[in-house]
Amino acid sequence: MKKTVTVNLDKTIFNIDDDAYTVLESYLEALHDHFKKEEGGQEIMNDIESRISELFKERLGFGMQVITLQEVNEVIAIMGQPDEIENPLDSGTAPDNNADGDNSGQTTDTSNNESHKSTKRLYRDPDNRILGGVASGMGYYFGIDTVAIRVIMVLLLPLWASSVWIYLLLWICIPEARTTSQKLEMRGETPTVDNIKRAVEEEKENVSRNGGVANSIWRSIGSIFRGLFKFIFICIGGLIAISIIGALVTCIISILGFFFLGTATITTPFFSIFPGGMHVLNGHWELVVFTLSLFFTFGIPLYAILRAVLGSIFHWKAQSSALNIFLLVLWILSLVGLFVSTFIYIPEYPLLNL
Numbered sequence: 001m002k003k004t005v006t007v008n009l010d011k012t013i014f015n016i017d018d019d020a021y022t023v024l025e026s027y028l029e030a031l032h033d034h035f036k037k038e039e040g041g042q043e044i045m046n047d048i049e050s051r052i053s054e055l056f057k058e059r060l061g062f063g064m065q066v067i068t069l070q071e072v073n074e075v076i077a078i079m080g081q082p083d084e085i086e087n088p089l090d091s092g093t094a095p096d097n098n099a100d101g102d103n104s105g106q107t108t109d110t111s112n113n114e115s116h117k118s119t120k121r122l123y124r125d126p127d128n129r130i131l132g133g134v135a136s137g138m139g140y141y142f143g144i145d146t147v148a149i150r151v152i153m154v155l156l157l158p159l160w161a162s163s164v165w166i167y168l169l170l171w172i173c174i175p176e177a178r179t180t181s182q183k184l185e186m187r188g189e190t191p192t193v194d195n196i197k198r199a200v201e202e203e204k205e206n207v208s209r210n211g212g213v214a215n216s217i218w219r220s221i222g223s224i225f226r227g228l229f230k231f232i233f234i235c236i237g238g239l240i241a242i243s244i245i246g247a248l249v250t251c252i253i254s255i256l257g258f259f260f261l262g263t264a265t266i267t268t269p270f271f272s273i274f275p276g277g278m279h280v281l282n283g284h285w286e287l288v289v290f291t292l293s294l295f296f297t298f299g300i301p302l303y304a305i306l307r308a309v310l311g312s313i314f315h316w317k318a319q320s321s322a323l324n325i326f327l328l329v330l331w332i333l334s335l336v337g338l339f340v341s342t343f344i345y346i347p348e349y350p351l352l353n354l
Contacts, residue, residue: 002017002018002019003017003018004016004017004018004066005017005018005021007021007024009049009052009053009056010046010049010050010052010053012053012056012057014053014056014060014067015065015066015067016066016067016072017066017067017068017069019069020067020068020069020071020072023069023072023073023076024052024072024076027072027076028045028048028049030081030082031045031048031082031193032045033082034082035197040200040201040204043200044196044197044200047179047180047181047196047199047200048079048193048196050179050180050181051079051179051180051181051191051196052075052079054181055074055075055078055079056071056075059071059074078190078192079191079192079193080192080193080194081193082193119185119188120140120141120185120186120187120188121141121182121185121186122137122138122141122174122186123137123140123174123175123176123177123182123183123185123186124136124137124171124174124175124176124177125137125139125140125177125183125186126176126177126178127183127203128146130150130221130225131167131171131225131229132167132170132171132229133176134167134170134171134174135149135150135153137174137177137186140186140187140188141186153167168229171229180196180199180200180203181196183199184196184199241302244298244299244301244302245302252295289337289340289341290337290338290341290342292334292337293333293334293335293336293337293338293341294334294338295334296330296331296333296334297331297334297335297338300327300330300331300334301331303327304327307319
């Protein structure tokens with residue numbers, strides 16, 4: 001039996017064994033002492049804690065409920081020790097002293113980084129964006145110049161009208177790289193302590209360097225277009241949400257009609273589903289399958305969208321992997337049920353009475 005400690009790390013609650021908590025606390029205190037005298041040290045510490053929280057979440061995703069000493073040691077090995085952080089003053093004052101020791105340290109650090117290489121992840125780049133950062137993010141992911149991708153998108157615009165919708169879908173589906181760790185993963189770099197420190201310093205230099213008039217004009221134009229696209233998103237999303245909610249309400253009415261009245265008739269301004277007088281007790285179970293499948297086919301994506309939007313606003317805790325897998329399986333079964341009931345069991349009924 002072990003004593004556990006509850007900690008709040010980057011707005012996420014973790015249960016950690018007492019011995020693991022002692023090691024983690026000492027590690028974070030050592031990092032804090034290292035960065036407290038540097039400019040932007042608190043920002044670096046926030047990004048480091050955010051990365052540690054992400055690594056803990058990955059390990060809890062395997063069904064674990066408590067962070068043990070093994071997980072803490074693994075995370076520390078990935079992040080790196082404070083004494084492994086490059087210091088320009090030290091490297092500049094004594095470049096040739098202890099050459100063998102330096103080489104061995106570099107070899108150890110290189111081998112450690114190689115054992116924890118980070119694969120590139122597709123994110124939208126908020127720092128170099130014109131609209132949503134899709135082109136810049138794809139440029140990092142595929143190793144292509146961002147300007148070339150933007151030129152291709154502009155050339156496709158008059159030739160292929162669907163390119164606008166494809167861009168909007170990519171804008172919605174691809175997450176934005178908000179934290180320093182995510183920006184490093186976008187570039188294919190491992191979010192270690194040293195890399196996070198370097199990325200924060202580079203970001204500050206880029207902000208001061210990109211303060212020219214031309215960049216300000218481009219960013220202002222981009223802000224105008226982003227506001228326009230957000231307005232379009234809200235309008236289109238509202239119409240889609242109203243349509244889906246209307247379909248769900250009609251499905252609920254149909255289900256209640258099945259079980260309490262023995263009939264089901266759904267009439268909308270566009271079409272009528274289910275002719276009246278379909279008695280469930282007389283063997284028309286396929287209509288029940290169709291209605292339930294229709295309900296879950298529209299309901300699960302609507303729930304996922306609302307959960308993602310509200311979760312990002314109110315910082316809700318991520319859903320468990322088991323629940324996500326269950327909803328995915330249920331949605332796939334709903335699609336199968338919708339297909340089977342529509343094209344196999346109910347072709348003789350006039351489902352669409354225009």
